Amino acid sequence: MKQAVKTVLLPIIRPFWRRLWFRVEGRVAPIETHLTSIENRLSPLDARTAQIEQAWQTHIPAFLNAMASVPAISYEVAALSKRLDDAFASFSQRADAAEARGENADAAIASLWERVEFVRREILFEFNHGSSGKSAADGAGLKKVEPQIVSTDKYEAARREKRLRLNLGSGHIALPDYINVDARPLPGVDVVADVGDLPFAERSVDEIFSAHLIEHFPLETMRRRLLPYWRSRLRPGGTFKVVTPDAAAMVQAAATGAMSFEDFREVTYGAQDYHGDYHFNLFTPDSLQVLLQEAGFKGISIPVAGRRNGKCFEFEIVGIAP
Ligand SMILES: C[S@@+](CC[C@H](N)C(=O)[O-])C[C@H]1O[C@@H](n2cnc3c(N)ncnc32)[C@H](O)[C@@H]1O
Incomplete structure (x- = not known):
């Protein structure tokens, strides 16, 4: 695992670490862009994706924690970490809310259709067999x-x-x-x-x-x-x-x-x-x-x-x- 981190993660993470060190200001956006591009680069590695993802989840938080203890950049790294957490939390909330709204809407539409169908059948029955006194x-x-x-x-x-x-x-x-x-x-x-x-x-x-x-x-x-x-x-x-x-x-x-x-x-x-x-x-x-x-x-x-x-x-x- 350590070897995987060394050979796969460190070369990927090093450029960002340098950026953080030299250009604290305005690095949030570029980091996010590069995270996406890293993800894109990782995705073709089918066989190793799961392993890399696991390493990513284990070591990136540890890396950010470690960076947070370096006084020069601690505030920014902590802020970045928080932004990522907040972004994830707000996305989950929005997804849950959208799902709930979707379910409610489905139920409302289904019950409306049921009602429309009921009224349609009542009208048709009256029309065909109702007050006309047909046998x-x-x-x-x-x-x-x-x-x-x-x-x-x-x-x-x-x-x-x-x-x-x-x-x-x-x-x-x-x-x-x-x-x-x-x-x-x-x-x-x-x-x-x-x-x-x-x-x-x-x-x-x-x-x-x-x-x-x-x-x-x-x-x-x-x-x-x-x-x-x-x-x-x-x-x-x-x-x-x-x-x-x-x-x-x-x-x-x-x-x-x-x-x-x-x-x-x-x-x-x-x-x-x-x-x-x-x-x-x-x-x-x-x-x-x-x-x-x-x-x-x-x-x-x-x-x-x-x-x-x-x-x-x-x-x-x-x-x-x-
Ligand atoms: C398919 S046949 C069945 C005859 C017999 N019960 C059998 O098992 O073969 C249906 C019969 O129901 C009669 N029938 C259909 N509608 C009727 C109604 N509204 N009132 C009285 N007889 C009716 C028809 O005249 C016909 O003789």
Whole structure:
């Protein structure tokens, strides 16, 4: 180390020492300039930089202390030393303050953006679905439907026996133990109605089931209208069960080639075979669970995920009405 100081540092420092000795006045600026140039000269010495830096940090303060004890220049060297310390301290303070200001500004900007986004979504929702009184079917691109109970006997029997179970958006897959509800008067449909405007009283339904329906609605329609509405139809303790495409499984399957791009596209956007057969949304088990929680459903479980059903991967989620 001593050798390194002798061979590397002393030849560098000697000229400054001479300057200090002969020209005390006005040496602060030249020394600073030369310190920079020394740094520039040291920087290419990659392999030895760390060693030199260490020596620099150890010996320069010792050198300045020693010089400070020489009466002729002690005052100036002490002043130079102090200036360097002050400069470093003030730089650190400014850096800390700038960093703090930067963090605060980031937080302020992020919260402003959040607020702007919230207002934008509120305005858009009001604009599209708000006071116009449009039905949920409008969200799915269907015309407004007047509710009509087609299978009166089946419905009355289910109500009497207190096992009113609805299969919303039954389409061509009518289930025998359920009151099948669809906006289209297809064979097997027991109630022709908009799923957002059902002819059933509040807290009167034992179970609401739907398969491949909820992806037909925009997220905000689901969040603000349909989920609270369906919950309101269920009696306390009633079951809410949904089957829908499993976006998490589909993305993975598409990425690994287990699902073709065409199938991925069709399941994502809907088959688009008839008016209203368009998808507005995709869910993962996790994202739908959050929505059900927000809507107040309890005891949420996901009995099935990533199940192949034709072109699609689907999951099933169950929640209980409070
Ligand atoms: C993709 S199909 C699903 C059919 C069946 N549940 C299945 O699992 O294959 C969606 C069905 O929901 C119906 N539907 C879409 N929006 C509706 C709404 N707002 N009200 C009532 N039915 C709706 C459509 O008419 C269609 O029959």
